[in-house]
Amino acid sequence: MVRELNTAVRLLAILTLLTGVAYPLAVTAAARLLFPAAAEGSLVDAVGQPTTQAAAVGSALIGQEFTADRYLWGRLSATAPQPYNAAASGGSNLGPLNPAVAETAQRRLAALGASAPRAGGVPVDLVTASASGLDPHISPAAAEFQVPRIAAARGIAPDAVRTIVARHTSGRQFGLLGEPRVNVLLVNLALDAVR
Amino acid sequence: MTAVAAVIGGPLAIVTPPAAALVQLALGGGLLMAAAVPLGRFMAAVYAGRSPRFARPLLFLERTILRACGVEAGDEMTWQRYATATVMLSAVGFAIAYGLQRLQHLLPLNPGGAAAVAPDLAFNTAVSFVTNTNWQGYAGEVAMSQGTQMLALTVQNFVSAAVGMAVFAAFVRGFTRASSQTIGNFWVDVVRGTVHVLLPLATLVAVPLTSQGVVQSFGPAREVNVVEQPDGGSGQRLTQRIVVGPVASQVAIKQLGTNGGGYYNANSAHPFENPTPLSNLLELLAILLIPTAICFTFGELVGDRRQGWALFAAMAAIFLPLAALVVLAEQRPSPQLLALGIDAAAGPGQAGGTMEGKEVRFGIVNSAVWAAATTAASNGSVNAMHDSFTPLGGLVPMLLMQLGEVVFGGVGSGLYGLVLFALVAVFLAGLMVGRTPEYLGKKIGGFEIKMAVIAILLPCVTVLVGTAIALQTSAGRAGIANPGAHGFSEVLYALSSASNNNGSGFAGLAASSPFYNGLLGAAMMIGRFWVMLPVIAIAGSLAAKKHVPAGPGTLPTHTPLFVAMVVAVVLIVGALSFFPALALGPIVEELEFVSAARAAGARP
Numbered sequence: 001m002v003r004e005l006n007t008a009v010r011l012l013a014i015l016t017l018l019t020g021v022a023y024p025l026a027v028t029a030a031a032r033l034l035f036p037a038a039a040e041g042s043l044v045d046a047v048g049q050p051t052t053q054a055a056a057v058g059s060a061l062i063g064q065e066f067t068a069d070r071y072l073w074g075r076l077s078a079t080a081p082q083p084y085n086a087a088a089s090g091g092s093n094l095g096p097l098n099p100a101v102a103e104t105a106q107r108r109l110a111a112l113g114a115s116a117p118r119a120g121g122v123p124v125d126l127v128t129a130s131a132s133g134l135d136p137h138i139s140p141a142a143a144e145f146q147v148p149r150i151a152a153a154r155g156i157a158p159d160a161v162r163t164i165v166a167r168h169t170s171g172r173q174f175g176l177l178g179e180p181r182v183n184v185l186l187v188n189l190a191l192d193a194v195r
Numbered sequence: 196m197t198a199v200a201a202v203i204g205g206p207l208a209i210v211t212p213p214a215a216a217l218v219q220l221a222l223g224g225g226l227l228m229a230a231a232v233p234l235g236r237f238m239a240a241v242y243a244g245r246s247p248r249f250a251r252p253l254l255f256l257e258r259t260i261l262r263a264c265g266v267e268a269g270d271e272m273t274w275q276r277y278a279t280a281t282v283m284l285s286a287v288g289f290a291i292a293y294g295l296q297r298l299q300h301l302l303p304l305n306p307g308g309a310a311a312v313a314p315d316l317a318f319n320t321a322v323s324f325v326t327n328t329n330w331q332g333y334a335g336e337v338a339m340s341q342g343t344q345m346l347a348l349t350v351q352n353f354v355s356a357a358v359g360m361a362v363f364a365a366f367v368r369g370f371t372r373a374s375s376q377t378i379g380n381f382w383v384d385v386v387r388g389t390v391h392v393l394l395p396l397a398t399l400v401a402v403p404l405t406s407q408g409v410v411q412s413f414g415p416a417r418e419v420n421v422v423e424q425p426d427g428g429s430g431q432r433l434t435q436r437i438v439v440g441p442v443a444s445q446v447a448i449k450q451l452g453t454n455g456g457g458y459y460n461a462n463s464a465h466p467f468e469n470p471t472p473l474s475n476l477l478e479l480l481a482i483l484l485i486p487t488a489i490c491f492t493f494g495e496l497v498g499d500r501r502q503g504w505a506l507f508a509a510m511a512a513i514f515l516p517l518a519a520l521v522v523l524a525e526q527r528p529s530p531q532l533l534a535l536g537i538d539a540a541a542g543p544g545q546a547g548g549t550m551e552g553k554e555v556r557f558g559i560v561n562s563a564v565w566a567a568a569t570t571a572a573s574n575g576s577v578n579a580m581h582d583s584f585t586p587l588g589g590l591v592p593m594l595l596m597q598l599g600e601v602v603f604g605g606v607g608s609g610l611y612g613l614v615l616f617a618l619v620a621v622f623l624a625g626l627m628v629g630r631t632p633e634y635l636g637k638k639i640g641g642f643e644i645k646m647a648v649i650a651i652l653l654p655c656v657t658v659l660v661g662t663a664i665a666l667q668t669s670a671g672r673a674g675i676a677n678p679g680a681h682g683f684s685e686v687l688y689a690l691s692s693a694s695n696n697n698g699s700g701f702a703g704l705a706a707s708s709p710f711y712n713g714l715l716g717a718a719m720m721i722g723r724f725w726v727m728l729p730v731i732a733i734a735g736s737l738a739a740k741k742h743v744p745a746g747p748g749t750l751p752t753h754t755p756l757f758v759a760m761v762v763a764v765v766l767i768v769g770a771l772s773f774f775p776a777l778a779l780g781p782i783v784e785e786l787e788f789v790s791a792a793r794a795a796g797a798r799p
Binding site (some may be wrong): 018041 | 215218219222260263264266276279280283284286287288291302334336337345346347349350352353354382385386389393394397401404405406407408409410411412413414416419420421422423435436437439440441443444445447448459460461464465466467470471472473475476529530531532534535536537538539542543544545546547548549550551552553554555556557558561577578579580582583584585586589608637676677678679680681682684701702746773784787788791
């Protein structure tokens with residue numbers, strides 16, 4: 001019993017150094033050498049280019065809240081106390097029949113309705129909260145839905161907006177994996193850069 | 196399960212899975228098998244003490260560690276001593292993990308200034324990580340310092356996984372040894388698994404993950420001024436705090452070791468844990484890799500590869516239809532949103548379906564397949580919020596946990612769990628034809644069956660009794676977040692997850708109360724040790740027996756017939772234990788969902 005306890009303490013001390021210190025440090029060193037920008041959080045500057053901390057306006061991987069008509073809007077975010085709180089990720093955890101799902105969707109619809117220039121079904125990802133509360137993407141359908149509104153608010157041609165959206169749309173990775181998606185922050189930075 | 200599928204089969208027929216689903220599933224399955232078969236054989240060599248030539252540096256590291264711990268090579272243990280060592284390592288691991296959380300405010304590597312974790316939450320979290328459950332009662336980026344994440348959580352991600360694999364190795368020795376009083380050396384097995392398997396694989400997964408954008412940094416949170424400022428930016432600047440940390444190193448091992456405890460609260464739904472479809476595929480493969488490979492390790496070690504393939508076939512036969520069922524279930528639109536005229540049809544421009552609690556880059560297919568995989572394997576990491584799944588889509592993950600985490604299951608623990616069901620299957624077959632049951636050349640006696648039944652039934656009892664306790668107390672009911680049947684499902688899910696060492700949750704449940712921290716902590720301990728200790732006892736009992744040569748009356752255990760029997764025992768035990776409870780939660784909610792969908796015009 002005592003002998004096993006002694007071994008357990010010694011082994012855990014060694015494994016803590018190996019797996020809790022040496023391993024994370026080795027991965028950090030490799031990441032910093034090979035993929036420095038990605039390992040530091042994929043920060044971007046005001047024109048959407050990779051950057052270091054000083055000039056950063058956000059991360060290409062972390063969504064931000066957009067509510068003005070001239071911007072592309074992302075998913076709803078259920079983080080507290082404010083949406084897109086990157087220091088406290090999480091989803092709404094509303095059950096599939098919880099009336100709050102319809103209530104939050106209706107609030108979004110009302111906001112869209114004031115500005116949405118065309119009738120028809122609103123894409124579902126535009127009225128639902130993401131799992132992380134930080135989803136950086138919106139579906140191509142949801143982006144297209146917003147094009148006329150953004151174009152009108154900015155006084156530019158809808159096709160100019162579409163060009164920018166297309167530039168920040170990723171297809172399925174290798175043509176196979178995941179879903180097509182539009183990076184909301186990068187589109188908005190590009191829109192601002194046109195001005 | 197088939198009955199359930201038949202009941203709701205009608206509404207499912209109105210959705211068709213996107214072709215991309217099948218392509219992605221086939222690709223993932225192919226890559227998984229290509230990696231798992233050779234890994235399984237390598238692991239067999241490692242646990243048999245025949246480390247291959249290319250692994251010499253690892254062998255050197257293994258021997259150095261064992262020498263430093265004062266473990267002598269060839270110091271064989273009885274099953275009682277092996278069990279003592281298992282409990283001892285877990286106990287010391289618990290004490291360290293608990294202490295680090297309580298003292299983190301005084302320790303270095305705390306750039307976010309995290310306070311000491313409360314005693315009940317620290318207890319729950321320490322139990323959670325030591326038992327390979329990794330239930331998260333806390334929000335990682337808020338509650339845990341970088342030091343705690345590394346020294347307490349990442350370390351136990353390795354150690355608890357290595358313990359499960361060690362007990363598996365000892366269990367197999369029960370079959371391979373004859374007339375032996377010993378089942379190997381626990382310390383040697385733990386170090387072998389850590390050094391030869393987990394550490395190299397984790398490094399191989401972590402570095403590619405950073406290429407996709409998984410962060411790996413020790414800096415403080417980056418504070419940025421967000422792009423859209425209220426009133427044109429003239430007033431108070433709105434900022435966003437972007438929390439970074441040693442994430443990739445923890446995510447890699449959390450997936451490989453079937454742990455599942457994320458760095459962030461949103462787990463693998465967080466873009467910094469799982470930023471792209473490629474990182475998602477890599478993590479999904481990591482979840483299933485070792486639990487799949489260990490089937491082939493088993494076949495190799497018992498000297499009959501067909502035995503390993505048979506157990507793998509039993510797992511796949513349960514997993515694949517259930518995974519497909521989740522995809523179909525989640526592709527259905529929310530009836531409430533349908534009534535509002537929302538467009539939830541899958542098409543080239545969107546994934547459609549139920550997108551509440553899901554990320555656009557994963558859509559329906561990758562979220563649904565992940566949910567099935569993470570609960571089949573006792574991983575518990577999530578890339579979508581299960582609480583917001585459709586009732587049927589949430590039922591499947593719950594059921595996969597309730598089956599005892601034997602469909603892939605935890606590393607090591609999944610396979611020894613499934614072998615327990617195989618023992619019950621040969622026992623039942625023996626009863627039918629009036630012969631003494633045998634498995635892999637060992638007679639299965641009363642002691643083995645008693646131990647197997649304890650290990651199979653105690654987690655079931657824990658789930659049901661725990662759920663009943665939670666619902667009978669105001670403290671338990673206070674945590675429920677959603678109204679109606681779904682609230683019951685939240686509690687049932689939590690107990691199913693904890694008692695079977697999964698760790699995922701219907702996360703709306705406010706489980707970080709002293710009540711749930713205590714109850715779920717106890718459930719996790721029962722689910723871990725009241726399976727593990729009977730398994731070690733069976734190993735000792737079997738190792739002491741002689742081999743009996745297979746005769747004409749021996750039931751072959753590598754045939755499709757036997758696979759079907761094992762699957763039947765798993766499903767019957769699961770269904771008999773949990774059908775009434777499931778009927779009160781997800782099944783009644785599914786019926787409501789279907790009628791609401793009809794009212795909203797989902798069907799003509």
